[in-house]
Amino acid sequence: MGRVITITSKTAFAQIGGRLDEAGKVGARMAAELLRARAVEEVPVETGALGDAITVTEINGNAAVVVDSVYGAAQHEGDFNHTAGSNGQAAGKSHYVSDPLRANRKLMYGIIAKQMRTALK
Numbered sequence: 371m372g373r374v375i376t377i378t379s380k381t382a383f384a385q386i387g388g389r390l391d392e393a394g395k396v397g398a399r400m401a402a403e404l405l406r407a408r409a410v411e412e413v414p415v416e417t418g419a420l421g422d423a424i425t426v427t428e429i430n431g432n433a434a435v436v437v438d439s440v441y442g443a444a445q446h447e448g449d450f451n452h453t454a455g456s457n458g459q460a461a462g463k464s465h466y467v468s469d470p471l472r473a474n475r476k477l478m479y480g481i482i483a484k485q486m487r488t489a490l491k
Contacts, residue, residue: 389489395433397485401478402426402433408470409435414445414462424467435467 403426410421423439437446448464463469471478 386490390486393485393489394482395431397482398433399426399428400485401481402435404474404478404481405435405467405470408474409437409467412463412466412470414464414466420445437467 406424406426409424413421413424415421420437420439420442423442424435424437427434427436429436437443439445446464446467
């Protein structure tokens with residue numbers, strides 16, 4: 371017979387759940403920071419204001435990447451011809467948040483999972 375683990379207290383489950391919940395939040399924040407950094411790398415650049423408008427915050431207890439710009443959604447969803455900005459930086463592209471999300475999904479899940487595994491040690 372393999373190893374038997376008996377947990378006899380609801381408190382033990384609550385403690386484990388609390389540690390996992392906190393670790394999940396920390397991991398999600400770290401994953402959101404990674405996504406923010408990757409989005410900034412792909413954002414269309416002319417003045418730099420759009421990249422500066424991408425932040426990580428908490429909404430209803432969840433980590434969120436927010437683009438706080440009046441033209442952020444149009445730039446993200448639009449099919450514009452992004453040319454190099456006057457500051458000499460690369461042009462960037464549309465879908466500057468969703469493309470890095472898809473490209474880094476497994477890495478982001480891994481960040482969250484690692485935090486949760488660490489919480490169980």
